[in-house]
Amino acid sequence: MADTIPVEVVIGLMQAASAAEDVDVSGLLADVDLPEEDTTRIAYEVRRLRATSDRWRRRGQELAALFSSARELAQLRDVDELLGRLVERAHDLVGTDVTYLSEFDAESRELRVRTTLGTIAPSFLGLRVPPGIGLASQVVEGRRPYWTSKYAAMTQAPHDSAIDAVVAAEGLVSLLGVPLLAGDEVIGVLFAANRVEHAFAPEEISLLSAFADHAAIVLQTARLLARTQDLADEAQRAYAELTRHVEAMERASEVHSDLTSLVLEGGEAPDVATALGRALRCRVTLLEPGQLDGPVAEAVDQSRRSGRCAPAGYGSCAVAVVAGPTLLGALLLEEGEVEFGPVERRTAERAAQITALLNLKEDALVEAEQRVRGDLLADMLADDPDRRHDIAARARARGIRLDEFRSAVVVAVPAELRREAVRALRRTGGLVGEHTDRVVALTADPDPAVASTVIHSTVSRSVRAPILAVGAGFADGDDLRAQVDGASACLRVLPSLGLSDAAVTADEYLPYTALFGPGETRVTAYLQRVIGPVLKWDAEHAGKLLPTLAAYLGNRMSPVATARALHLHKNTVLQRLERASELLGEDWQEPDRLFRITVAVRLAEVTRSP
Known part of the structure; x- marks a missing residue:
């Protein structure tokens, strides 16, 4: 070496x-x-x-x-955006086919897929995993990573057929799940998945777990910040609402002070509307009962029933001014600078009550004067000559010139509405009072038709019920009582003629008025003389001769037309006419007798009508 x-x-x-x-x-x-x-x-x-x-x-x-990635994620504050970026970064780090994040619901213990990257099946996003099911539940319960190289063959956790179908539709084979932990709390599970079998290496598991730890802290921080911001916003809204409420209470206090001064200083109802509009910085209109129509009338009706403000459309509201069952008018508020809230509406309702009190105070004075005027009218129409004595002098003493009146209008009003009708008519001037269960008004209008129309319209708007008004003209020297009696007689006839809501004159129905005026007992005698046998037959045999005669005469004496009108066979009509001929005589269709019989039949129908 x-x-x-x-x-x-x-x-x-x-x-x-x-x-x-x-x-x-x-x-x-x-x-x-x-x-x-x-x-x-x-x-x-x-x-x-x-x-x-x-x-x-x-x-x-x-x-x-x-x-x-952690630094980038830490800069995000929107939770939804953060979840999307978190999955995107995890996808880039691990490099698997699919990456997704399931959010954990601590209350239901369910996991729901919130964000995905790389998926193709639309059913995957939003997928819910029940507790104890699948790989995800293992991660939550164990609070550590779990993985499988082949999901279909996984045996360490229970399967769910619906979840398996979604996983199969996505084509996922191998899955790795790591928990998102905030302290000891699981807030979600981050998944990396492949569409092929894959054994996840320790480095991959460690990398995804480290990323999940960073992501959990950032996600929890973002959630806390979002919750803090929500609480701050809620506190700001509460403060704004408190400020608005304090301002509203100050305005209400100002209105109450002004209204109290109005009552003590003898103010009038229009002054209430002015004070209310000034305090609420809006337009307030005081409406009379006759000025109510359309949506405003509906709102006032609703307010009258509930005692509260009612919406009248286009940002406005109305509150009824009432005294017991009597409608005195309404306050119409059109929203301006101040938004109408509960305090503003309650203030308007209190203002309506003050308006009613001032109206009642004013009306008490008017009522006293009108009661004298009503007593004067009652004396003019009385049968007792002593009551009519020196009537002109007494009228002049009250500042009333009787020679100015040219029309008398008699009105039929239900008893429970009669006082309200009199009250409405007294606002129009003239002389108004009650006479024999009718309301009588004397006006300066020389045309009784115009007078009856005006009176009818005024009362209808006030009582909101069908009424009948009959006008009669008179001049100096005419017997006012006779004109009123004639108009009253006409009122009794009108329902028999099918009228229940109309304005007419007595002259229009003069024949009926003449017959049913004073001395109307003659009508009964006349009917007995002309068609008495027919009336007796119907009474004894529950017959239908009188209606048949009426239909026959009303259909130009045509048996066919009569049968059609009565929905009878022609032979039945002919048989009844034969019976009528036996009772009235064969000459009953001669011109003179036919005229008298026609009048008698019509009168009998009128007198027998309800």
């Missing part, structure tokens, strides 16, 4: 041991006189050193990539 080895050969051997590529060691030792077994030993050691150097070099590169 040679005693020494040249320096150049030693340097070459050292370079070969650290070279990235394989170097022929035998060639370097060719000029050195060494036994073959020593040459073999030196070549082996050089290759071993080179393999170690390669491993450390690769480990250094991996660690450099690992720390670079």
Whole structure:
């Protein structure tokens, strides 16, 4: 054996041991006189050193990539973006076909695939793994890496047919899963998978585990930061809401102070709307009952039932002004600078109550005056001459000129709504009162048709119910009582004629008014004289002669048309007409008798109608 080895050969051997590529060691030792077994030993050691150097070099590169990824991930704050970048970096580090991350739900103990890279099956993303099932559950329960080179043949964990189908659709064969740990808490599992059989080396497992440790810390930090930001945002919102509530309470206090002053200083209802609008920095309109229509009317009806503000469309709301069952009007608020919240709505509701009180106060004064005017009208229509004595002088004493009135309108209103109708009519001026269960209004309008239409419209808007109004004109010297009695008689007839909601004049229905006015007992005598036998027959035999005669006369005395109108056979109609001829006489269709019989039949129908 040679005693020494040249320096150049030693340097070459050292370079070969650290070279990235394989170097022929035998060639370097060719000029050195060494036994073959020593040459073999030196070549082996050089290759071993080179393999170690390669491993450390690769480990250094991996660690450099690992720390670079960790620094990049640490700069992300959005959790969803972080999950996507985390899987992307793990995919680059390990180099498998598929990389994905499953998030762990501590409450349900389930794992759900949140982010993937390299997958092709749409069913894979969002896949849920129940507790105790598959490789993923092993990782969670053991809190350490698990892997399998052939998933289909895996026996160390239970399978699930649905999960196996998704894995098969993706073509995954070998899988490696490492836990994402935040202290002792598992927050997820990071998977690397191949579509071929593969035995994962310790270096691969170690690398993915190290990356998962970094990723878990970054992910947990991002979650905590996101939660902290959410809490900060929530605190900011709560502070803003508190500030708004304090401001609203200050505005409400200002309104209450102003409203109290209005009540004590004798303010009026419009002043309430002004004070409310000033405090809430919005437009407030005080509406009379007759001004309500469309969405506003619907909102006021809702507010009237609930006692609360109701939305009226286009950013506005309405609150009814009521006193008991009586609607006095409404406040309409159109949102301005201040958003309407609970405090603003309650303030508006209190303002509506104050408005009602001021209205009642004002109405009490008006009511006292109107009661005197109503008593005056009652005296004008009374049968007692003493009550009508010196009526003109008493009217002048109240500032009322009776010669200005030209129309009387009699209104039929349900008893429970009569007071509200009188209240609505008193706002229009004139002379208003109640007389024999009717509401009577005297107006200056010379046209009774126009007067009845105006009165009908005013009352309808107030009571929101079908009503009948009959107008009658009168002049100086006319008997007002006779005109009112005639209009009242007309009101009794109108329902029999099929009218339930209309404005008419007594002159339009003069024949009926004349017949059913004073002395209407003559009508009964007239009916008995003309068609008494028919009425008696129907009463005794539950017959239908009167309706048949009415239909016959109303259909131009055509039996065919009569049968069609009554839904009867023609022969039935003819038989009834024969019976009528027997009772009335064969000459009942002579012109004079036919006219009187026609009038009698119509009157009988009217008097018998409900």
